[in-house]
Amino acid sequence: MSTEIDSQVGDPARGAGNSDGKLDRRVMVVAGVVVLGAIMSILDITVVAVAQRTFQDIFGKTQAQVAWTSTGYTLALATVIPLTGWAADRFGTKRLYILAIVLFTAGSALCSTASSLEMLVGFRVLQGLGGGMLMPLGMTILTRAAGPERLGRVMAILGVPMLLGPIFGPILGGWLIDVASWRWIFLINVPIGIVAAVYSWRALDRDEVHPSESFDFVGMLLLSPGLAFFLFGVSSIPAAQAEHGTMWTTRVVLFSALGLALIVAFVPWALRRRNIHPLVQLRLFSNRYMTIAVITMALFAMAFFGASLLFTLYFQQVRGESPLSSGWLVAPQGFGAMLTMPVAGFLADKIGPGKVVLTGLVFDTVGMGMMTAVDEKTSYTYIIAAFVVMGLGMGSTMMPVFTAALASLPGHDVARGSTLMNITQQISISVGTALFSVLLTSAYNAHSTVVNPTLALQGGADPASLGLSQTQADSVTALGLHYMGTAFGQAYIVATVLVGLCLVPAFFLPRKPPEHAVDPAAMLVG
Numbered sequence: 032m033s034t035e036i037d038s039q040v041g042d043p044a045r046g047a048g049n050s051d052g053k054l055d056r057r058v059m060v061v062a063g064v065v066v067l068g069a070i071m072s073i074l075d076i077t078v079v080a081v082a083q084r085t086f087q088d089i090f091g092k093t094q095a096q097v098a099w100t101s102t103g104y105t106l107a108l109a110t111v112i113p114l115t116g117w118a119a120d121r122f123g124t125k126r127l128y129i130l131a132i133v134l135f136t137a138g139s140a141l142c143s144t145a146s147s148l149e150m151l152v153g154f155r156v157l158q159g160l161g162g163g164m165l166m167p168l169g170m171t172i173l174t175r176a177a178g179p180e181r182l183g184r185v186m187a188i189l190g191v192p193m194l195l196g197p198i199f200g201p202i203l204g205g206w207l208i209d210v211a212s213w214r215w216i217f218l219i220n221v222p223i224g225i226v227a228a229v230y231s232w233r234a235l236d237r238d239e240v241h242p243s244e245s246f247d248f249v250g251m252l253l254l255s256p257g258l259a260f261f262l263f264g265v266s267s268i269p270a271a272q273a274e275h276g277t278m279w280t281t282r283v284v285l286f287s288a289l290g291l292a293l294i295v296a297f298v299p300w301a302l303r304r305r306n307i308h309p310l311v312q313l314r315l316f317s318n319r320y321m322t323i324a325v326i327t328m329a330l331f332a333m334a335f336f337g338a339s340l341l342f343t344l345y346f347q348q349v350r351g352e353s354p355l356s357s358g359w360l361v362a363p364q365g366f367g368a369m370l371t372m373p374v375a376g377f378l379a380d381k382i383g384p385g386k387v388v389l390t391g392l393v394f395d396t397v398g399m400g401m402m403t404a405v406d407e408k409t410s411y412t413y414i415i416a417a418f419v420v421m422g423l424g425m426g427s428t429m430m431p432v433f434t435a436a437l438a439s440l441p442g443h444d445v446a447r448g449s450t451l452m453n454i455t456q457q458i459s460i461s462v463g464t465a466l467f468s469v470l471l472t473s474a475y476n477a478h479s480t481v482v483n484p485t486l487a488l489q490g491g492a493d494p495a496s497l498g499l500s501q502t503q504a505d506s507v508t509a510l511g512l513h514y515m516g517t518a519f520g521q522a523y524i525v526a527t528v529l530v531g532l533c534l535v536p537a538f539f540l541p542r543k544p545p546e547h548a549v550d551p552a553a554m555l556v557g
Contacts, residue, residue, distance in 0.1 A: 060234050061176040062188045065169035067227040068132055069192040071220050072162040075139070076104070077200025078207075078216045079155075081354050085213045090148040102266050103152045107159025108457060109258035113310040115167045116450035117246060123238025124175075124446070128168045129231050134161030136224025142217040170449040172235070174437045182438045183384060183431060187376025190430035191369075199365060201343055201358030209355065250310045253297040258454070261290025262461045269468035276476065278469060311454065312447040315440070319539075321448060324436035326536040327388070328452060329459045331395075331428060334529030335421075337463020338399065341471060341519055342418075348489070349407050349516045363415045367422020375427040376434075384431040384438075385540035391427025394420055396531045402523040407516035435540045467522050474518030478511070485511025 079100055086097040118127050138158030145151035169189060177185040207215040264287030271280040301309035316322045342364075346357035371391070379387045398421030405414065433452060440448045475482045484497050484507050494504035 058177050058181065058185060061172060062185055064128075064227070064231045064234050065173050065189055066192055067223065067230060068128065068135075068165040068169055069189060070196070071132075071135055071139075071223055071227065072165045073192050073196030074200045074203065075135075075158065075162065075217075075220060076101070077196055078204035079104070081201045081204035081358075082208060082213050082216055084354075085208055086148065086151070089213065090151075092148050096148060098266075098270065099148070099152045100155050102263065104155045104159040104162070105266065105457075105461065106259045106263055107156045108163035109262050109454075110255045111160050111163035112167060112450060112454050112457065113254045113258065114251065115164045115453075116312070116447040117310055118164075119168060119171060119446040121246075124168055124172050125231065125235040125238045127164060128172065128235070129228055131161045131164035131168060132224055132228045132231060134158075135165065136161075136221055136228070139217045139220035139224065143214040143221075167446070167449040167453040170433065170437065170453075171446045174445045174449070181380055183379025183387075183434045184373075184376040186379075186430040186434045186437075187372045187426075190372050190376075190426070199358070199362065201354060202362065205353070205355035205358055247309050249300060250297060253293050253300060254310055257290045257293030257297060258458070259290070260286045261294060262458065264288075264290060265461050265465045268465040269472065272469050272472045311451055312444065315444060315448055315451055318439055320439040320541055321436050321451075323536050323539050324432050325451065325455050327533050327540065328429075328432050328436075329455050330529055330533045330536070331392075331432070332456050332459035333463035333466065334399075334526045334533070335395065335425070335463075336460045337465075337467040338402075338523060338526035340464050341467055341522060344471075345405065345516075345519045348486070349512055349519065351489070360411065360415070361418060364418040364422035364425070367419040367424075368426035369422075371423050371426030372430070375431055379431045379434050381544055383540075383542040383544055384435040385537065385542040387427050387431045388435070388537045388540055389534065391424045391431070392530065392533050392537055394424030395428060396424075396527060396534070398422075398424060399523060399527040399530050403520050403527055405516060405520045405523070407512040409516070432537075432540070439541065467526070470522045470525060471518055474521055475515065478514040478518075481507050481511040482514055484508075485515065 083097050083100070086092065086100060090097065115127070135158055138154050138156075138161060141154040142151055142158065145154060170186075173185045173189060174182060203219075204216050207213075207219065264283050264285070267280070267283050267286070268278045271283050272278050297309075297311075298313065301311065301313045316325070342361050343354070343357040346352040346360050347354065352360065375387050375391065398417050398419075401413070401417035401420065436452055437445055437448050484499065484504075487497060488494065488504055488508055494501055497504070499507060
């Protein structure tokens with residue numbers, strides 16, 4: 032096993048030295064560095080999603096074309112995340128983290144200058160190369176700074192931007208576009224990035240790196256393009272379903288199959304390596320808690336983040352709300368998470384993450400189950416109550432799962448474990464997004480005779496152009512909205528089942544506080 036980063040920030044013993052388990056000033060300073068980076072990366076994803084319609088109008092492109100502003104970023108993330116663990120070992124977390132901030136900030140500044148869609152997509156790829164490293168590096172830095180016995184609390188701090196970004200991103204994006212221009216959704220990252228880079232340079236301890244690993248070139252040629260091809264194929268499913276009425280198009284099948292084949296080929300290669308350490312350390316799955324955490328995270332991210340895509344869409348398509356109003360209506364979910372995140376982090380350290388995650392998943396399942404009853408007339412009070420319940424669960428679920436995984440690893444495996452968890456999360460979110468987009472599209476297609484005219488009328492089409500009188504248009508719209516509303520409820524049934532299934536692996540997560548010094552042998556399966 033290679034010699035890892037042994038700087039003070041990277042030394043678990045330093046964070047573990049606080050016997051009372053409180054977060055001292057040093058850990059809070061490091062946490063501030065990581066949160067700034069996470070805010071930039073996560074907010075950017077959701078802010079850009081709000082601007083898709085604006086990009087269509089500005090550049091005169093179709094929805095499928097402007098979707099590349101999000102797809103290009105995601106593919107860059109998929110390419111760079113597997114490299115992060117090796118690069119952190121080789122160059123040090125501080126250097127690499129600052130480089131990631133600089134790349135992301137430079138990409139943001141360039142995005143704001145784009146005069147064509149092609150330029151914007153290219154600059155988004157540069158952003159993604161930096162953004163893809165920020166979260167796994169941030170988790171590694173925090174884990175090593177705090178030590179295992181305080182990991183739950185620092186993960187709760189990191190969970191703030193991770194949970195609230197998707198909620199407040201649409202609000203911020205809609206506001207910036209309304210009061211300024213689309214360029215400001217990128218420019219706003221520049222001052223934050225400068226502050227984050229300077230803060231990181233001054234606050235993080237100097238890296239003391241003694242690398243001994245050889246770079247896994249074969250693994251890179253298999254895994255990085257494999258993830259990129261697979262996510263591209265999966266991300267193309269919603270567009271294929273909408274344009275061709277089926278997901279089985281050449282683009283979807285070819286890229287998904289090619290990507291999956293490369294990923295599958297990486298597995299035996301990674302397991303055979305002895306002298307060359309693979310980009311992603313699959314031997315971490317011999318750790319029971321790591322395996323359980325990965326399974327729980329995969330199911331949860333697929334269900335919750337995939338279904339979350341539909342929340343604002345419901346308000347806009349069925350209830351006629353603006354993007355900004357939709358963002359505010361979803362915000363109560365964030366308020367619920369804010370209530371439980373600090374408590375969940377404290378309890379994960381004191382009683383073990385297993386009990387905390389199980390409680391959170393019960394709230395998540397109940398809240399998502401409430402959403403199965405939505406239609407075109409559901410009370411906003413009822414929906415907001417469901418969001419609050421889900422928020423209470425979210426604050427007690429995702430970051431404690433990360434805690435369960437990383438706290439069970441010896442210090443030299445933390446960077447690799449963080450990389451593995453982030454890859455799992457990214458793949459699951461992409462699969463979940465495609466799954467729920469297909470479910471909604473299929474439900475719409477089942478009643479296309481009234482849903483399609485309704486969508487056209489919502490877009491400003493003249494009833495006469497559709498061969499309808501005003502009375503007929505009103506009748507079609509009422510019926511179309513009914514079927515659209517119930518389609519969302521049907522999709523949430525699948526989400527409820529998937530979230531409920533998370534309870535099975537979560538039952539086996541550790542129910543004791545993380546050990547001060549973890550014995551890896553005690554965690555092995557069998």
